[in-house]
Structures are given as structure tokens and as C-alpha cells.
Amino acid sequence: MILPTKKYAFIFDMDGVLTDNMKLHAASWVELFRDYGLEGLDPERYLVETAGMKGPDVLRYFLDPDISSQEAERLTELKDFLYRVNSRSLIKPLSGLHTFLEHAGMAGIALAVGTGSGAKNTDYVLGLLETKRFFQAIVGSHHVKEGKPAPDIFLRAAELLGVEPADCIVFEDALPGIEAASRAGMSCVALTTTNSRDSFSVCSNVLEIIDDFMQLDPVGLLERLHESRTETL
Ligand SMILES: O=P(O)(O)OC[C@H]1O[C@@H](O)[C@H](O)[C@@H](O)[C@@H]1O
Incomplete structure (x- = not known):
């Protein structure tokens, strides 16, 4: 060398x-949105358009551009908790x-x-x-x-x-x-x-x-x- x-x-x-693991993030976002009565976040759109962006920016992009920082942080935490629970045995x-x-x-x-x-x-x-x-x-x-x-x-x-x-x-x-x-x-x-x-x-x-x-x-x-x-x- x-x-x-x-x-x-x-x-x-x-x-x-x-x-x-990005599809696991996508699945958690879909579940979070669904829990808030928002059916239909397209996981493919999340992956192509927003993968890598901060969680609060993903929420601003798909949910509400005017969401408060506090609410965006709270929802990101919920999604990330769900993601960690569902991904533990899959991270290789x-x-x-x-x-x-x-x-x-x-x-x-x-x-x-x-x-x-x-x-x-x-x-x-x-x-x-x-x-x-x-x-x-x-x-x-x-x-x-x-x-x-x-x-x-x-x-x-x-x-x-x-x-x-x-x-x-x-x-x-x-x-x-x-x-x-x-x-x-x-x-x-x-x-x-x-x-x-x-x-x-x-x-x-x-x-x-x-x-x-x-x-x-x-x-x-x-x-x-x-x-x-x-x-x-
Ligand atoms: O910059 P990275 O390592 O690809 O980060 C991906 C991040 O992408 C974001 O869109 C997710 O909301 C985060 O939860 C995820 O961690």
C-alpha cells in the first residue's frame, strides 16, 4: 500500500x-404520520426527497412548514423511539x-x-x-x-x-x-x-x-x- x-x-x-437502515426510518415516519390521522406518506418520496434531513425538517417538509420547534422535536423523538424499537435486531x-x-x-x-x-x-x-x-x-x-x-x-x-x-x-x-x-x-x-x-x-x-x-x-x-x-x- x-x-x-x-x-x-x-x-x-x-x-x-x-x-x-433508511427503509426502517421511512416505515417509522409512515407510522407516526398515520397515528396523527395522516394516511399516505409515501415512503419512497421520504427516501428520495428528504432522507438525511433533520427530523424536524422532515416534518416541516411533509406535515406543516410552520410547526413549532417544540412540537417538531417532540414528534421526532416519538418517531425515533419507534424506529429504535423496531430496528434493534436489524442494524448490521x-x-x-x-x-x-x-x-x-x-x-x-x-x-x-x-x-x-x-x-x-x-x-x-x-x-x-x-x-x-x-x-x-x-x-x-x-x-x-x-x-x-x-x-x-x-x-x-x-x-x-x-x-x-x-x-x-x-x-x-x-x-x-x-x-x-x-x-x-x-x-x-x-x-x-x-x-x-x-x-x-x-x-x-x-x-x-x-x-x-x-x-x-x-x-x-x-x-x-x-x-x-x-x-x-
Ligand atoms: O444523515 P444520515 O445519517 O443519513 O441520517 C438520516 C436521518 O434522516 C432523517 O430524515 C431521519 O429523520 C433521521 O431520523 C435519520 O437519522
């Missing part, structure tokens, strides 16, 4: 990237994840999580996946004012790692997350857990599209980042 001499970072979105690492993280760490690449989840869900998922030890920074929606598609989560992660945004690669499954990376000046690896391969064709900052981490080489990915810069010169 040829080690990079400059400092680079990989920033991992959590839900839908470290684990294939994506294939090849641990090996990829180990190899990236050994190559000297700084590693962080940048998630739209709040503190409790972040702790829950990273704990079940046994991945906390790999990350030098973990940034969630509770650490920033604006969630995805704003760039704040990824910029904060880069700042904590001390790496320039242009030298960070974000791993994302959600379109609002890929937009957040683009607004942060970062390239992406897109995962096909939540959206189809085709839906990423419009995203100019996507370097690679992958189904899981099995075939991915961390140093090869940095080379791909360099190639993409040369292509755009």
Missing part, C-alpha cells in the same frame, strides 16, 4: 451508508465496512461521521455496529444549526479533523446529503442502499457509485479524487 503524504479525510454519512454493518475502515485508518486517512441523526440515534447505531473506535470526529444534527442539504455537518467534521474540504471524500446514500457535500466543496462516493444508481447521474461531485464496501480500495479512491481534479482543469 502506497501511503498518501498529504492529509485526507473520509467523512461517512451514517444511516444508509454504514448500515442499510454494510458488507466490507470494517475492513475498509481498518485499511483507510492504516493508510493514514482521517475518518469521521457526518450524520443528520441526533445524539441518541447516532450513539445507538455506532454502538450496535461497533465502529466508534474508527472515527476521530462524530458530528450529528445536534452539533449544527442547519442540517443537510446545508453543508454545515460536513464542514464541521472537516474542521475537527483539520483537513481542507477539497481533500475530504463524503460517503452518502441520500440526495440531500450529496447536495450538502457539494455545497461544502467535497466529492462523494454514492451508495445504492436508498436511491437507484441512475438517480446519481445528475450529481457532478460523485466519484464512484457502490453497492457496499467490498471492492473499494481507500488509496485507489484518493487517486480517483486526483484524476477528477485533473479532468476538471
Whole structure:
């Protein structure tokens, strides 16, 4: 393995990237909406249009743009509780994840999580996946004012790692997350857990599209980042 001499970072979105769990979030949102007499939240629309956004922003998007912050937080808590109860036995690492993280760490690449989840869900998922030890920074929606598609989560992660945004690669499954990376000046690896391969064709900052981490080489990915810069010169 040829080690990079400059400092680079990989920033991992959590839900839908470290684990294939976004459909479980979608099912919990559908149940929450139904409990409030609102039949018909389309889980596919949630996944395509709002995956990765803060819970209160999902409620503003589908339910009521003027919902109070207090009510939005309360409903998000209810949905997240339901999600945790229903998902505990189903949260598994994506294939090849641990090996990829180990190899990236050994190559000297700084590693962080940048998630739209709040503190409790972040702790829950990273704990079940046994991945906390790999990350030098973990940034969630509770650490920033604006969630995805704003760039704040990824910029904060880069700042904590001390790496320039242009030298960070974000791993994302959600379109609002890929937009957040683009607004942060970062390239992406897109995962096909939540959206189809085709839906990423419009995203100019996507370097690679992958189904899981099995075939991915961390140093090869940095080379791909360099190639993409040369292509755009
Ligand atoms: O940014 P990530 O890790 O994909 O976060 C996904 C988040 O997506 C949001 O839409 C959900 O409401 C959250 O509950 C979920 O955690």
C-alpha cells in the first residue's frame, strides 16, 4: 500500500451508508404520520426527497412548514423511539465496512461521521455496529444549526479533523446529503442502499457509485479524487 503524504479525510454519512437502515426510518415516519390521522406518506418520496434531513425538517417538509420547534422535536423523538424499537435486531454493518475502515485508518486517512441523526440515534447505531473506535470526529444534527442539504455537518467534521474540504471524500446514500457535500466543496462516493444508481447521474461531485464496501480500495479512491481534479482543469 502506497501511503498518501498529504492529509485526507473520509467523512461517512451514517444511516444508509454504514448500515442499510433508511427503509426502517421511512416505515417509522409512515407510522407516526398515520397515528396523527395522516394516511399516505409515501415512503419512497421520504427516501428520495428528504432522507438525511433533520427530523424536524422532515416534518416541516411533509406535515406543516410552520410547526413549532417544540412540537417538531417532540414528534421526532416519538418517531425515533419507534424506529429504535423496531430496528434493534436489524442494524448490521454494510458488507466490507470494517475492513475498509481498518485499511483507510492504516493508510493514514482521517475518518469521521457526518450524520443528520441526533445524539441518541447516532450513539445507538455506532454502538450496535461497533465502529466508534474508527472515527476521530462524530458530528450529528445536534452539533449544527442547519442540517443537510446545508453543508454545515460536513464542514464541521472537516474542521475537527483539520483537513481542507477539497481533500475530504463524503460517503452518502441520500440526495440531500450529496447536495450538502457539494455545497461544502467535497466529492462523494454514492451508495445504492436508498436511491437507484441512475438517480446519481445528475450529481457532478460523485466519484464512484457502490453497492457496499467490498471492492473499494481507500488509496485507489484518493487517486480517483486526483484524476477528477485533473479532468476538471
Ligand atoms: O444523515 P444520515 O445519517 O443519513 O441520517 C438520516 C436521518 O434522516 C432523517 O430524515 C431521519 O429523520 C433521521 O431520523 C435519520 O437519522
